[in-house]
Amino acid sequence: MVTLRVNWRVSLRLLGGVLKWLALPLAAPLGLAVIDGDPTAPFLVPIVITLAAGLGLERLETDTQLYTREAYLMVALSWLCVGLIGAVPFVLAGNGGLATPINAVFESMSGITTTGATVIDDFAAHSRAILLWRQVIQWLGGLGILVLAISILSQLAVGGAQLMETESQTQDVHKLTPRISETARLIWWLYAGVTLFAAGGLFALGLAGIAPNMDAFNAVSHAMTAVATAGFSPQPDSVGAFAPAAQWLIVPFMFVGATNFILIYFFINGDLGRPLRNEEFRFYLGLVVGASVLMGLLLVTDPTLTTTGVEETARLATFQVVSLLTTTGFATVDFNAWSPAAKHLLFSCMFLGGMAGSTTCSIKLLRWLIILKSFRRDLFTTIHPEAVRPVRLSGTAIDEETIRDVFSYTMLSLVIFFLGTIVVVVDGARIGLELSEFEALSAAAATFFNIGPAFGVAGPFNSYSPFSELTKAVMILLMYVGRIEIIPVLVLFTPSFWRS
């Protein structure tokens, strides 16, 4: 039966399923709080809330059939509710500025959206349990977005997201996993496995004495937010706190986190050539290498920088390019001190993002690739209007409506981003926080495209706490809207969504 009116009960019932399961990851910081002798209430209370709300909502409805509108509503509600509930531990822990409602929601939304923008000024004021919760919520956000992207957005064709299926492997996956829950299970194992692998590798560096301060807590924490391309760190100086070997090791995991997980699935299952047969992956690899080399040249020729040699320059350039291009947002150095040219290159990376079907945010390379291919085709058809020449991706023709959706989505992203910059800079002027134009541009980009650190006031080793409450509220909205690919939120504000 096709419902004529949006069946919000179904959305709420499935939201209940999400909330119920949120109790489980809350047990991780709870356990650490018990071990460290820290207060447990900040985690016990939200566990009770999620279980009660989850089980209650599940009883609302027996039907679980999602149609388009129910799916959008469920997605929008899930990220909103988890973002709000995730703030409860910060409020209840009551430490420092993080305990104010706006800051707690900012940090939590920054977590679940895998943004990694923080309002923490003093990391030492917080227990390891609270810091672990930030990491866990980002890891969950990464998992959530994989399930959303691969099994929901691609089916709803948001901004051309169905194109991540033009690779035949996704048709196989659909045969393997005809239902969302099965896709989720497949992705879950893959995601957990890669994270475990990263944590093991980092921990081994710690054990071997190569990265002495990389203990179990730090290994797990950074593995979770590298694979999720999320970027929170329990260290005030981010990945800069660790030895070069640990910094290098984190690079491939950010890279993998920003790769289409279906490609990773097939790669792990023995089809080693699959990624290189994928045009988007080749584009991604080329951009990472090209931007890293260009950044290396900019760092080498910068007379104000004193790097000790080739390894350090290569590491600084590669790490920071990969971190920003994959929308992770880790830093090994305060890149605020770099030259405008180097900073501008990092700023450019913010608009790219990794592959579709990954944990990455921003516009994503799939869309940019189609846009570039479309430019080329359009130049041809300008001269030969009678010619029919479809845009092809990895050999498959893309229909024209999808190309228009890609352009529309990308343009909508850029327009929202730019409107965001106006709010940030005008509201900054209102409270006497004189931001430079570039600070405003980068802060809006860093939140809307879910990167995390920006430049200047919100730089990699700084925090977002100086912004006004109004700006923070707008940024929370930007992170939220940007993360779930805009459309699921915007459609809720169209009258036709609610009419039959």
Add this chain to the structure above:
Amino acid sequence: MVTLRVNWRVSLRLLGGVLKWLALPLAAPLGLAVIDGDPTAPFLVPIVITLAAGLGLERLETDTQLYTREAYLMVALSWLCVGLIGAVPFVLAGNGGLATPINAVFESMSGITTTGATVIDDFAAHSRAILLWRQVIQWLGGLGILVLAISILSQLAVGGAQLMETESQTQDVHKLTPRISETARLIWWLYAGVTLFAAGGLFALGLAGIAPNMDAFNAVSHAMTAVATAGFSPQPDSVGAFAPAAQWLIVPFMFVGATNFILIYFFINGDLGRPLRNEEFRFYLGLVVGASVLMGLLLVTDPTLTTTGVEETARLATFQVVSLLTTTGFATVDFNAWSPAAKHLLFSCMFLGGMAGSTTCSIKLLRWLIILKSFRRDLFTTIHPEAVRPVRLSGTAIDEETIRDVFSYTMLSLVIFFLGTIVVVVDGARIGLELSEFEALSAAAATFFNIGPAFGVAGPFNSYSPFSELTKAVMILLMYVGRIEIIPVLVLFTPSFWRS
């Protein structure tokens, strides 16, 4: 007969027609040089060049039938050749930095593209004749772009440019003027008339003693570059050199210059309600008023600014918003000293531009309006995929392919702009000119979108002379490509353009 191979002889023959006529406007500064007793060779030489080249090229071919490729080639060659020949007076005059080839071509291309970016550091070093030539070439650029936009680009459907015809008046115009030369004649009278009206008004203010320094030279000079939304001024402090009344009077002429001239034609012919029935015009008017009011609020609340009252604040805000939104680039004040919020608002205006079918540059409001309408429609069809709801402009449905062209053109503009910013900032670092990111962003935007002044080093009362020769060469290319709407240049670089 449809030609299979591009008939470049036809393009060159028509280029000859353009060059031949260029001798006439060169006579204006020649006359002033005679009056002032300044050297005449800088103008006599290019007059001989244009007449010889023009008459020579016209003998190359008798056919004058333009098809698509011939039209693109002719357009690309016209702006390029006029840009190069326009530089000859600057080189031959031999005064200051302007006489170096790169600077002379920069200034000339900035003129013919109605950009208004200058490399002159010392205005006193140049004769009135040379300064008048800058104004004349901009006025010609404005006329050229009107003919190009209304009679060529709209027929070639560049980036949705044919939509400026959805107003029924253009069908009338096509009946009136079935050939380019007739359209050109209609526009010529209109354009010359509006310019004369502006010059008369400004001169009257001078005669009446209200704007004492507004002599005939200044009145004509500023009338020409206001109506052309071009922005050169013989005064080092631009329109700031004149009394408030003159500043106010220039505002409506910039506004008119950025209005579709077909609308002006019908308005002058008695259809006073026509502009307000045009959706793009209403959008334009709304943006001008809205941005001026917001700018006024930003100026009033800026504690560092000391304005003397309501009139001054209203004038500063309105003038600068209209100047940048219409892509004119005049300044009455060094807006570099304004707050980041105010500068960011002006920066935003750079991406808008006036109406299609005007002398204005940048992306243009027609395209933005269609993009916004398309967003709204897409949200509806996301929920109702079965619904057919065309995007309408002033009541007329727009076909989907045109909408895609609009998105594609706008995105291509933004991509080229952004690549331009990378070149500007990286090449700046190379020569030790440390530009801030915002300076690089605004300098690329100011040249590619043909605005003129940027922020910081290339601010309204500064010049582009500090940039490297390489950057200037890239900026010349940006001005050129941006002015003739990208496609006529890019298609020349596709192999299929030259093949049969």
